Amino acid sequence: MAGTTLSRWTLSYFATAFVFLLLAEALMTFGVGYPAHPLRAPQTLFLVHCITLGWLSLLMCGALFQFVPVLVAKPIYSNSLPLLALVLILAGLLALLAGFLQLAGVLPFIRHCFLAAAVLLGSGFLLVLWILGCTLARARPLNLPACFVVVGLCSVAATVTFGSIFMLGFGGYANMPLLAELHARGVPLHVIAGLGGWLTFTAMGVSHRLLAMFMLSPELDGAPTRWTLYLGALSMVILIGAGIVATITGISLTPVLAVAGLAALFSLVLYAHDVLRLYRKRVRPVIELNSRMAGVALGHLAVAALLILICAASGVILQYSGALVFLVCFGWLSGLGLAKLYKITAFMTWLECYGPVLGKTPTPRVQDLVVEPRAGKWFWAYFGAVDIAVLCLFIGTPLIFRAAAAVMLIACVGIAVELVRIRRLVDVEAARRLPAGTRQPRLLFTLVAS
Template sequence: MNDLKTNNAPHSSVVVPHFIFGAISLFVLAVLIILADENIFGVYFNGKLLAITHMAVLGWAIMIVFGALYQLIPIVFETKLYSEKLAKFTFWSLVISVLLLTYSFWEGAFSNLLVYAALLMFFSLLLFAFNVLFSYKNSVLKNNSSRFIITAVFWLLITGLLGVLMALNFKFNFFSEIHLHYLKIHATIGLIGWFSFLIIGVGSTLLPMFLISHKLNHKKLSISYYLMNSGLIGLIFNWFLLQLIIVTLVSWILIIVGILFFLSFIYDSYKKRIRKKLDIGMQYSMLAIGGVVVPIVISLIVLIGFNFNFELLSRITTLYGFSIIFGFITTLILGQTYKTLPFIIWLEKYKNLVGKTKTPLPRELYSEKVATIQFYIYLLFILLIPIGLLLNNTIIVKVGSYALLVVSILYNINVLKIIFHKVKNIENE
């Protein structure tokens, strides 16, 4: 634990609200999926599906990621967070914008409320970026992990800017292409440029640390960085200007190869690990890393261009988004919650007691039994939804949706148990 630079850690009041709102958002997300019913099978540009996607990405994933990143900056950057007050203000700005965006999409208020919600969201992202960038400026450590994170923040701003332009286009209609074209770019930059780069940046530091792995080949991360950036820039340039299939294919292959280099780095870390037994957090994390293969395969199938009818293509596209948001991102977040949040709370409550009395381990702050049940029900969820989508079966999707609801309840139970943990009276050794 000494390796975690605890002296630079922000106060828990900066981090904890993000986990609380994120946990609630996961529950709301499950409810929205149930209420959406057959809209799940519709084209990916419908209000209900957009509301679900933005609640998943912004209310759930980004909220947890922001909170975790505020805590992890001392680890990756080896410096304090630039401004804790700014982080707290950003949290409330983000909460309001998430709620407004989700409501706007769900109710189909595309030409009025959506514009203001998108502008507020972009403002929140700018504040977050400002805080991270100035923290990085004060950092003495510049490595592959920090480079991935800073680049991810850049792509996050591009994603947010394009989102604002799309919202404004509903009102002023200035784009030359149909909305779906820009939605594709918006989603790709967000999922690959922001989430993938951030996960690689944080994961390349945390996963080897939790596995206790040493003597790794960090050149693989450098190769991954340049390949993924080249591919993403190629995609954006092509989709805006050229629109050539060959450029799309080459760019996508560069991104996939870059991701494979990262996976190879994690595989090396796994093979060289000293900690052989994986706890529930690392089981989730390894499942997430393995799950990256699914969206890679789906994306290649779509790019190759099999003759799918429009209805099937819509369901496959929805499945592609599902495999990234739930198969990869959510799975990793669920796992890392059980690695980061218990330590954050443990640090706050027991740091000054270390060496003076017996203290519990961070993993003892939550119920491992509840977390294990949650894990297997989540497996059921990520299996049933894809099957239901491919078979166009509403019953299977409904059962999968209720499985996610149970997962969200169990997750909330453990998150609240961790956050409201009370220091026990433990006798001196």
């Protein structure tokens, strides 16, 4: 329980990510991006990258800086370099968003904007890979959750590589036939490697450990978990390896996507089996809010997988791709991220504030930092609005979609307020809030770190 297990800059990643989540929901509320604009319109690209890079990727990076050391029981390689990585990624993302505004005619065109975005984002994520890779390398042989993270890190490397090629193409630099071909036909590889390999597969691995930790369930290390890893990794190898070959040779991507999708589907089925075992074998009798909401997010993942299968079998997956991506991003990934963010913030705050005096003086529990009935209303409002928004995308009612996006925005503001209250210890009894030897936590970073 020593405070040295804390990551100094994880909360800065979380705060920055949350700003982009609120920005994305505000844009949808005011009709910017899909469905008001086509899927490949600059406005939609602006919105999508606010969500995938600004919100989900920064959230995942921050979580990994905190929990990869927990997964492998080794200290993080560096507790200062994550700040530099955050600055590089944020600068690159702002340059990328400026580039999309130029394509939309909002800003005058500056050719080197996309080049700067490619260099800065590539450098930032390379630094993330270096920090996490060195941390993992110190802990070989790796346990199963860490192996999931390795596959996720390989996927983000591929995702950023594809994205850099696209950025160079937008800036007029991808003149080689090979790069031009990837720029023209590689979008599905970029999207699936990012949402499927980087975000979903990494979340699957980390959630194995977090669900077991927070529900006091036995950790899983059996054949189903191993085959979840093997099949998920196989789907990414097929998607990225065979997908690149098919793209540059002009072969149809459909068989590649079908085989990779089949492997991914079996991996998800086994993952669902493991998650059900974690919930059934838990020692904690009352499931906390974060685990209940994680269960709701997992339900959205199951629905998304089923709808993707139905749409693919019916030949309408392109028609409904926007709705399906929205469901994955907000029902599954954002839902799980918000649920775990609520718990992680409370856990890190408690560990930072009360960890140094444990056993020396009475301290509050982690649950004393939160008020779950109040926060739960915001979570249910969020998931309800997401479901309405998805339905609106399928049936084509953009005005109601915007209203649902507004409710999502309000709900996320409510969750953000809860997170700030946790960091400021507002809901802890005044008499027990700051016993001797403790100090008020800072809002955006931790003071106790290795």
